[in-house]
Amino acid sequence: MDHPIRNLGGKLAFWSFLTFQMGEKMHSIGIDIGGTKMAGALVDDAGNILSELKVPSPIDDSDQMIEAIGSLISALGEGQQVAAVGVAAAGFMSADREIMYHSPNIAAWRNEPLKKRIETKTKLPVLLENDANAAGWAEFRFGAGAGSNSMIMLTIGTGVGGAIISDGILLKGGFGIGGELGHAVLNPGGKQCGCGQRGCVESYCSGTALLKAARELASSGDAKAARLKELMLATGELSGEQLYQAISEDDSAANELISELGQNLGTAIASIYVPLLDPELVVIGGGVSAVGDRLLAPIRSSFERLIPAKGYRPELKIIKAKFLNQAGLIGAADLARHSVS
Numbered sequence: 001m002d003h004p005i006r007n008l009g010g011k012l013a014f015w016s017f018l019t020f021q022m023g024e025k026m027h028s029i030g031i032d033i034g035g036t037k038m039a040g041a042l043v044d045d046a047g048n049i050l051s052e053l054k055v056p057s058p059i060d061d062s063d064q065m066i067e068a069i070g071s072l073i074s075a076l077g078e079g080q081q082v083a084a085v086g087v088a089a090a091g092f093m094s095a096d097r098e099i100m101y102h103s104p105n106i107a108a109w110r111n112e113p114l115k116k117r118i119e120t121k122t123k124l125p126v127l128l129e130n131d132a133n134a135a136g137w138a139e140f141r142f143g144a145g146a147g148s149n150s151m152i153m154l155t156i157g158t159g160v161g162g163a164i165i166s167d168g169i170l171l172k173g174g175f176g177i178g179g180e181l182g183h184a185v186l187n188p189g190g191k192q193c194g195c196g197q198r199g200c201v202e203s204y205c206s207g208t209a210l211l212k213a214a215r216e217l218a219s220s221g222d223a224k225a226a227r228l229k230e231l232m233l234a235t236g237e238l239s240g241e242q243l244y245q246a247i248s249e250d251d252s253a254a255n256e257l258i259s260e261l262g263q264n265l266g267t268a269i270a271s272i273y274v275p276l277l278d279p280e281l282v283v284i285g286g287g288v289s290a291v292g293d294r295l296l297a298p299i300r301s302s303f304e305r306l307i308p309a310k311g312y313r314p315e316l317k318i319i320k321a322k323f324l325n326q327a328g329l330i331g332a333a334d335l336a337r338h339s340v341s
């Protein structure tokens with residue numbers, strides 16, 4: 001007859017083996033919180049999105065925000081084995097990723113104990129991460145940066161987000177707020193930036209700065225901006241979609257603006273980011289990267305003109321991101337999975 005303790009030990013070993021096997025097949029959930037909508041996705045361990053949902057962000061009420069996040073998670077996790085949940089959002093968060101100190105897009109999130117609140121609501125392990133970091137991690141693991149060891153990502157959207165992966169590690173910094181590449185100063189005393197300083201990369205290279213410059217040009221009466229003005233007059237105010245349309249039509253004024261943005265970004269990459277971080281590649285993502293080579297070509301030409309020790313250093317690549325709007329979801333889900341494995 002088997003010894004009862006030994007027998008029990010065998011059963012425990014069997015169960016932990018089974019749990020481990022099941023754990024390997026578990027999915028994770030990524031949530032990307034925006035100022036108008038939040039998106040959620042069930043993601044497998046290869047970074048594939050299995051299902052995706054979006055709901056409005058009730059940004060003025062923190063209880064409703066938690067309710068909305070909880071409802072997304074329960075809908076996505078229905079009938080699934082979920083290992084963990086990753087939540088990506090713009091904002092300054094504590095180094096231990098427990099507290100969202102200040103989120104620019106979510107008025108209700110000031111000193112919000114976000115991790116604990118979502119964990120209490122969902123009974124799942126939660127990982128909180130800056131949205132640009134999550135996007136950079138997705139590109140590093142499954143996208144344009146797959147196979148690299150050190151890369152940076154610049155997300156050109158409403159602002160200019162940054163993520164640094166060095167020797168395979170997502171850099172967070174001493175206080176958890178590292179990687180803010182958009183706030184390197186390109187032009188001291190220059191254009192006002194949302195961070196309170198002047199002349200940051202973000203104040204010249206964000207989608208917001210691009211649209212502002214296009215609107216100014218369209219209203220200036222300058223003959224070269226005739227197409228931009230025509231588009232503007234059709235709706236009253238030039239929209240991002242109309243500017244994208246003008247760029248796609250190869251309108252020279254619109255292309256000049258995107259080229260200027262690219263040259264400024266190339267300057268920052270060559271003179272600040274690369275000398276400091278020595279990445280193997282620079283990934284350009286975010287909404288503005290949808291214009292492709294119209295943005296990448298001026299970035300590369302300005303980079304090649306300004307890189308120190310030109311011609312006597314290994315060549316790094318500057319490439320477009322693989323994931324446009326889903327990078328935050330995929331990266332948050334993968335970081336969450338890693339945090340519990």
Ligand SMILES: [Zn+2]
Pocket residue numbers: 182183193194195196197200201202203
């Ligand atoms: Zn700034």
